[in-house]
Amino acid sequence: MSVLVWGENVHEHRNPEVAAVYPDGMHEAIAAGLREAGAGEVQTATLQDPEHGLTVERLAATEVLVWWGHLAHDDVDDAVVDRVQARVLEGMGLVVLHSAHFSKPFRRLLGTSCSLRWREDGRKERLWVVDPGHPIAAGLGDGFEVPQEEMYGEPFGIPAPDELVFISWFVGGEVFRSGATWRRGAGRIFYFRPGHETFPTYHQAEVRRVIANGVEWARPAGPPFQEPGNVESPPAVGDLVA
Amino acid sequence: MSVLVWGENVHEHRNPEVAAVYPDGMHEAIAAGLREAGAGEVQTATLQDPEHGLTVERLAATEVLVWWGHLAHDDVDDAVVDRVQARVLEGMGLVVLHSAHFSKPFRRLLGTSCSLRWREDGRKERLWVVDPGHPIAAGLGDGFEVPQEEMYGEPFGIPAPDELVFISWFVGGEVFRSGATWRRGAGRIFYFRPGHETFPTYHQAEVRRVIANGVEWARPAGPPFQEPGNVESPPAVGDLVA
């Protein structure tokens, strides 16, 4: 499997607190977790790369794209968003992390606001498995805790997920649909909530396990689906009525 | 609209604490809330009535059935469960409350275990609206609290709901899919979590509002659907291929 972890890579260079937690960048920590889990060939790309590191060729060679962004959603080129959307529709998996709920590719593919309630309070989050037979929940038991996290609360402005895997509980009284999937075209999308930049969330074993499970789940089932486009069809089965 | 509230009516006669909260029975408190909301003609029936008050005629005249049970699920006659299932499939709405997650009609219609994690702790429950445009959430804003309730926690052994309206937060650290809908045949089913027998939950305005919304949502869209059964079909449209 060929996996590409895309990181916005901005906080890391502006905020020493983030740089301390993720000295090689958040994308490298996420990629390290995937390599550790044996998730195939794992590469990284960032906003600052030419074409954000998401050329036509590279996307064509990518089976699952993992996306983290926050401050610079608007700096992502619309032409690149077009490409990502097209690749998902033909089968590439997409794993969307935390604040990337507001990224252009996620909003484009879902068609809704993707907005939510939030609070930077750095307290405990508990994620409950609500779909114990789902492959993304494999090995997580009833769920797990992240010791310090930003709070995200409902309502989350998404289409009803095809599958809901995790729901989070927050100390301050909120709940959130923390792990959810959608299929779009031939591609699979998994959104996973945790991952505020100032906390070592992507170093935590359970979080890495979920992301690895998600990447495995999102891999294409077959060769790229060549959508017929909107094309006129000959009466190829016209003989059926003969 | 013709609504029938079915109550098991057992706790009320065994436990003075329950009788104090619901002197006329829980079913009458639920019915009173519906009458208050103008939900049409609202009647009640109980386990102790002949045929549990659910004769063929009465079910045929019922548009929405509301069900509360707990101690005596096993005492419900299977022939009556058959009738309830059949009426739901032909269009009768079914609103299932609290411990009736384990009632025979609910389990029969869903086909799964319907089991859950629980704790009688009598602390606060917060219900969040996760689908703000849903008619069952009308008038409830972001959600509401029930001051004292039993805890129900995930995993809840249900098929993925067609629509998820509420998620509950509990002080002890759990979450629960508290308001969920399914369509089965021509009928609509709404499950709503709160309502432990020792607390005055069914006297609370927001809870009554949700149940009234649920009953309104569950009413049949048309006349009873006469399922063709499993019948041989003449080639009535055979001329299509001429």
Added chain:
Amino acid sequence: MSVLVWGENVHEHRNPEVAAVYPDGMHEAIAAGLREAGAGEVQTATLQDPEHGLTVERLAATEVLVWWGHLAHDDVDDAVVDRVQARVLEGMGLVVLHSAHFSKPFRRLLGTSCSLRWREDGRKERLWVVDPGHPIAAGLGDGFEVPQEEMYGEPFGIPAPDELVFISWFVGGEVFRSGATWRRGAGRIFYFRPGHETFPTYHQAEVRRVIANGVEWARPAGPPFQEPGNVESPPAVGDLVA
């Protein structure tokens, strides 16, 4: 209820065959069907109106928008598409007809290609009701036929519908998901297949019935949903953990 029927209004002025079938424009025929069914106050707007007749004020006053387009999808201003999307998310219903499967608002809200297989053959289409309890199927029995229609075939590039109401059978051997619904934000979307411009489809009683049912189904359940946006939340329920 306030309904607005939007028509592209281009074929009618270029093709005498279309003008003969729809002398007042397709939008007026669709509107006439809705008025006949008593669907509330029904108005029309076209591509040629200032801002395509879809000003902020008019959309704010519209409860359900019906959309037919084909030749001029690209001429619809993106700012208007933004508005339509925003209004659907806050609760406006949207009924999308025939070739508007490729319209900007539909593609924007669904996030997929919305492409399909097609053939202009003008033969019989049979629509089967696959969800007999659905309000959009009310009064249609097992289904109905349209004597002459363009063929649309699978695969249809849409997200899996929340509800599938009709499937079409075509003489040439194809099938199509002809009536499908999605909820996006607080809004409801209904796609309905028939309606090629050269055939009198929108004069047919059953087709009018489906569109009227769809408009009724799509009306908002409550006042416009004011999405919180992506906003910071105070620990309003912080007392829960005291």
Added chain:
Amino acid sequence: MSVLVWGENVHEHRNPEVAAVYPDGMHEAIAAGLREAGAGEVQTATLQDPEHGLTVERLAATEVLVWWGHLAHDDVDDAVVDRVQARVLEGMGLVVLHSAHFSKPFRRLLGTSCSLRWREDGRKERLWVVDPGHPIAAGLGDGFEVPQEEMYGEPFGIPAPDELVFISWFVGGEVFRSGATWRRGAGRIFYFRPGHETFPTYHQAEVRRVIANGVEWARPAGPPFQEPGNVESPPAVGDLVA
């Protein structure tokens, strides 16, 4: 993978026409197709075996159960149906073929009538792929034809499928949701329509491919899910609120 193909094995002994097409029984033809596809260890069992060949031990060792039945649904012991249901909820896959739409395990797990319209006419069926990215559709292109089959028509009395993979077109003018999936508990269920006993359907390459894909798709994602049952939960996370 451990696969068990269950066959009713009645037609084969009563009807020489069926015996001629399936001299070793339909279950053996289905099993042969799976072995040919390399679907792991494939065994068979029939109604006539002690406990229908579905002992507790054997079901515990089965990862995917394939089921064909027609004449003798009522002869299947309810205790065996209980076991099959329980095993599906803990993760065993279930592939349900043709007339087994009316089998006890399928109806039990879905909770609906599962009835349909049908006609024994032995003409052509065309199956269209409506979800080209689905693993069950892998290798099937746009779809395929079965030269001679019984007709099944809508409405099919099932809960809305989680995923719809195939829709069939019949010469006589009907359509049918021919390939559909549901998840129940930790188990996956796939229904596939073709397979009337008098036609050599289970010898056809495309049909065998679909069943092999379905078996692969339905295999458990992890170890058997041990449902907590309906059990009281200690405040294990009570420290969260400290």
